[in-house]
Amino acid sequence: MSRGWLKGHMARQLRHLRAYLSQVDLLLEVVDARAPYSTRERDLLRWAGDKPRWLLLGKKDRVTPPDLERWRRFYEARGEKVLAFAAGPRTDVGEVQKALEEGVRQRGSPLSVMVAGIPNVGKSSLINALLGRRKAARGARPGITRGAQWIQGEGIRLLDTPGIFFPRHRSPLHAHKLRVLECIGDELWPAEAAALWLVTYLAERYPRTLEVAFGLSREEGEPEDVLEELGRKKGMLLSGGRVDRERAAAFLILAFREGKLGDVILEVPEDVAGAPEDRRGSMEPGVPPRGGPG
Ligand SMILES: Nc1nc2c(ncn2[C@@H]2O[C@H](COP(=O)(O)OP(=O)(O)OP(=O)(O)O)[C@@H](O)[C@H]2O)c(=O)[nH]1
Ligand SMILES: [Mg+2]
Missing domain, CATH: 3.40.50.300 (P-loop containing nucleotide triphosphate hydrolases)
Structure with missing residues (x-):
């Protein structure tokens, strides 16, 4: 597409x-x-x-x-x-x-x-x-x-009717959520960015979820490190032994979608009450800035 x-x-x-x-x-x-x-x-x-x-x-x-x-x-x-x-x-x-x-x-x-x-x-x-x-x-x-x-x-x-979607988003946070829910594909928003956001969000709102689901040792600290540990645990390595972060990201998103992280929701009413309704950016492919939850 x-x-x-x-x-x-x-x-x-x-x-x-x-x-x-x-x-x-x-x-x-x-x-x-x-x-x-x-x-x-x-x-x-x-x-x-x-x-x-x-x-x-x-x-x-x-x-x-x-x-x-x-x-x-x-x-x-x-x-x-x-x-x-x-x-x-x-x-x-x-x-x-x-x-x-x-x-x-x-x-x-x-x-x-x-x-x-x-x-x-x-x-x-x-x-x-x-x-x-x-x-x-x-x-x-x-x-x-x-x-x-x-x-x-x-x-x-x-x-x-076919799903309506305009290639734009209100914020990186909005795009992360749509990507995690598979409402948009990788061509519009990279899985890795969305997965890094998800790691941060889970640590804040659903602490220990990743530890319990995948036996990860730590989930505080940099989300990159958490994703790396997940990839290493799952043997998702590139030649040279580096972790294939893209694969680890796709794996994490899939786990969420399949319910392996439990009944996790991506936003609560308090997150959006009073939020500006229609501030949109353009959904350009590429690596977005990392947006934390909120
Ligand atoms: N867990 C769960 N999965 C659902 C539910 N409804 C739909 N799905 C799954 O979500 C995916 C999308 O479902 P569709 O009915 O094709 O969604 P749609 O809105 O018609 O999608 P487009 O036609 O692509 O816009 C499928 O994999 C469904 O099996 C639900 O209530 N619970
Ligand atoms: Mg449909």
């Missing part, structure tokens, strides 16, 4: 999405419950205007119930309708299902619903779980869904 291609692709996608948005009764905005703030695409809010809109905290199986409730309350306090679901290995879409059924009942005619959000948050998986079949293509990479697709259910039709 080159940057030029991405730009043109996104511009086309944007036009399509806005056209679709005008055709639906309801927008389901899917975010990742591990970083609901950072996985939200604010332009979607802008285009939605006063279209009815629900915020869906996805992958709820990957967070603790108290963390989920904190985020739910955070957005409810801002007047949003918030629902949570899981549609991965463990599936629980009952809350969304019930709310949609109620919507169909109230309306008394078929409901047209658009499911949107940034890549890889579980939009297609949600649709499949709601309709109880494998209609929408899904997968572990961002960008699985290529074009918008209507999927017909009973009394409802759901529009699966």
Whole structure:
């Protein structure tokens, strides 16, 4: 995915999405419950205007119930309708299902619903779980869904849309989180930078996680040293005996994604309360400055 291609692709996608948005009764905005703030695409809010809109905290199986409730309350306090679901290995879409059924009942005619959000948050998986079949293509990479697709259910039709992503970010911290959650790939943000941030973040908020998961001797100190120790332990060496830090970084990110670090979330409401909403940088490939949490 080159940057030029991405730009043109996104511009086309944007036009399509806005056209679709005008055709639906309801927008389901899917975010990742591990970083609901950072996985939200604010332009979607802008285009939605006063279209009815629900915020869906996805992958709820990957967070603790108290963390989920904190985020739910955070957005409810801002007047949003918030629902949570899981549609991965463990599936629980009952809350969304019930709310949609109620919507169909109230309306008394078929409901047209658009499911949107940034890549890889579980939009297609949600649709499949709601309709109880494998209609929408899904997968572990961002960008699985290529074009918008209507999927017909009973009394409802759901529009699966490709992940919306503009190659820009609000800060290096934002990019680290998107990279760790696999919403963006290595071509937009290097795994190593994101992994170094994750090491720092874990030491602060989830101390001893890496020690317990991988038997590392220390996790304070320089994140580079921690990543090196991890790589050495896993035998990820380059010729000459240096640690292959890129591989160690990819390994750590994968471990996070596979749940081997536990129910770790990447941000709590206190991190973002009062944060500037739309300060964005351009998502240029290359080595970013290292941003600590906060
Ligand atoms: N643990 C967990 N994994 C999930 C959940 N929902 C989806 N996944 C996984 O997340 C990955 C992305 O799921 P998709 O449904 O393809 O996501 P998407 O938002 O449609 O992605 P794009 O079409 O690429 O924008 C897949 O590997 C899913 O198995 C969930 O609730 N919990
Ligand atoms: Mg999809």
